[in-house]
Amino acid sequence: MTTKDTHRRRQPHDSAIVLRPWQDESDLEAIASVTNACMAADGIDIVRNAEEVRIRLERTPHFDPSKDTVLAEADGRLVAYADASWSDENAGGRIYRADMYVLPEYRTTGLPVRLLNSVVHRLESIAATHREVHPKFLQILLGESEDILRAVVLARGFKPTRTFYRMVRSDLKNIPDHLLPPGLELRKVEPEHHRAIYAAMKEAFLDHWGTRPVSEDDYQLWNSYPKANPDLWQVAWAQDEVAGMVLNFIDEDENRRYDRARGYTEDICVRRPWRQKGLAKALIAHSLKILAQAGMTEAALGVDSDNENGALDLYLGLGYETRWKFFAYRKALPQSA
Numbered sequence: 313m314t315t316k317d318t319h320r321r322r323q324p325h326d327s328a329i330v331l332r333p334w335q336d337e338s339d340l341e342a343i344a345s346v347t348n349a350c351m352a353a354d355g356i357d358i359v360r361n362a363e364e365v366r367i368r369l370e371r372t373p374h375f376d377p378s379k380d381t382v383l384a385e386a387d388g389r390l391v392a393y394a395d396a397s398w399s400d401e402n403a404g405g406r407i408y409r410a411d412m413y414v415l416p417e418y419r420t421t422g423l424p425v426r427l428l429n430s431v432v433h434r435l436e437s438i439a440a441t442h443r444e445v446h447p448k449f450l451q452i453l454l455g456e457s458e459d460i461l462r463a464v465v466l467a468r469g470f471k472p473t474r475t476f477y478r479m480v481r482s483d484l485k486n487i488p489d490h491l492l493p494p495g496l497e498l499r500k501v502e503p504e505h506h507r508a509i510y511a512a513m514k515e516a517f518l519d520h521w522g523t524r525p526v527s528e529d530d531y532q533l534w535n536s537y538p539k540a541n542p543d544l545w546q547v548a549w550a551q552d553e554v555a556g557m558v559l560n561f562i563d564e565d566e567n568r569r570y571d572r573a574r575g576y577t578e579d580i581c582v583r584r585p586w587r588q589k590g591l592a593k594a595l596i597a598h599s600l601k602i603l604a605q606a607g608m609t610e611a612a613l614g615v616d617s618d619n620e621n622g623a624l625d626l627y628l629g630l631g632y633e634t635r636w637k638f639f640a641y642r643k644a645l646p647q648s649a
Contacts, residue, residue: 329391329423331430334381340365342390343383348450350413354457356478356636363538371536373529374398382430384414384423391415392423397436399524405447406521408645412452412461413522419460419582430466439645450646456637470641474521475617477624479632480574484604484611490594491547493586498598499549501542505553506535509547512554516581521616522640537596539563544575544606546599556582556591558599574610575603580623585621587621596630 334343340362347360369377375397384392392414400406410431414424432450439448452470454462492498501509510531517523524530544560559579567573577599582591603611613632615623 328386329418329421329426331426332385333379334369334377334383337366339383339390342461343393346390346393346415347413349415351455353416354455356455357566357570359563359569361538361565365534367538371529371533372397373527373533375561380434382427382434384418384427384522386418390419392427394427396431396434396438398435400445402518402523402525403521405443405449406439406440406442407451407642410435410450410452414461424461424464428468432468432636434465436645446647448647450643450645452641453638454641462639462641465641468643470643472639473642474640475551476638476640477615477634478636478638479613479615479627480635481600481611481631483631484600484609486596487600487604490590490597492594493589493591496548496550496555496586496591501545501547503542505547506542507531508554509545509557509559510534512583513557513559513579513581516556516583519620523617527577543563544602545601545622546595546602548586548595550586554583555586556595558595560599560603561581562603562608572610574612575606575608577603577611577613580613592623592626593630596626600630 330512343365344360344362347365351358351360359638369375369381375395377395380396382394383390394410395411396408396410398406398408410428412424412427414427418591435450442448451473452465452569453476467587499505511526512524514526531549539561541561544562545557546560547557548555557579558577560575560577562575577596580592580596582595600611611632612635613627615627617624617637
C-alpha cells in the first residue's frame with residue numbers, strides 16, 4: 313500500500329460527522345479545546361478557557377446558544393464549532409457575525425462547507441425578520457493562515473473588507489518616559505468607576521470601524537470578562553471625567569501554555585478633547601512599565617490596520633511589531649421588501 317493510499321484511508325469521512333446545537337455546560341470545555349487547537353494550528357498563540365466560552369454563550373446580546381450554535385462531532389468527539397450573532401454598528405446598519413473553528417484534519421472534508429452553510433442559513437433567517445434595517449452584512453473573521461476556510465468563505469461570496477494586526481513588543485526594556493499632559497492624573501480603578509470607563513471607551517471608539525452602540529447588555533458582557541484586571545488598568549482623569557485609558561491584563565493560561573510572560577495593552581483610547589496631546593503615548597509607556605513591574609517580559613495588542621487616528625504608527629513607534637494578520641470578510645445581504 314502506498315503512502316498516498318494510506319493517507320487517503322485515514323482521511324475523516326464526512327458522512328460520520330454529526331451537526332448539533334449546544335446542549336449544556338458539558339460542552340464548554342470541548343468548545344474551548346477545539347478553539348485553542350485551531351488557533352494553535354494557525355500560529356495564533358491565544359488561549360480561550362471554558363469560563364470565557366460560558367460568558368460568551370450566556371451574555372452575548374441577541375444570541376441564543378440553543379439556536380445559534382453548531383457543533384460538529386465525529387465518533388462522539390467535538391471536531392468543529394460555529395455560532396451566529398448579530399449587532400448594530402455605530403456607522404449604521406447591522407452585522408450578522410459567523411464564528412467558525414474547524415480542526416485542521418477536518419478542513420479538507422466537506423465539513424467547512426456544511427458548517428458555514430448552516431450558520432449562514434441561521435443568520436439569513438434572522439436577517440429576514442429585520443425588515444426595517446439597512447444595510448445588512450454577513451461577516452466572518454479569519455487568520456492569515458486559514459487558507460482552506462478562506463477558500464470556503466470566498467466561494468460563498470464574502471469579500472475581504474478589513475485587516476487587523478496582532479502586535480507584540482518583544483521586550484519591556486528601555487521603555488521611554490512620556491509624561492501625562494498637564495491637568496490629567498492616574499487613579500486607582502474602583503468598581504464604581506466601571507460604568508464611566510465603559511462610557512468613555514464607547515465614546516472614544518464611536519468612529520471606529522465595526523464598533524457597537526452603548527447598551528446595557530454590551531456593558532454587562534464587557535464588565536464580566538474573566539481575564540480583566542482593573543488593578544492593572546491605566547485610566548487618566550481630568551477632574552471627574554475620563555480622558556483616556558489602557559485596560560491592561562495578563563492571561564495566565566496563555567503564559568503557562570506558551571511558557572512566556574506576556575501582558576496585554578488593550579482598549580487603548582483617548583476621548584476627543586484630549587487627543588493630539590500625547591496622552592495615548594504616555595498611557596502606553598506607563599502601562600509597559602506596570603507590566604514589567606508585574607514580571608512580564610513582553611506586551612501585545614490588537615489594532616485595526618486602517619485606524620483613522622494613526623494607531624498603527626503610534627504602536628510601531630513604541631516598539632511593537634506585527635506578528636499575525638486577521639481579515640474581516642463581509643457579504644451584503646439583500647434588502648428586505
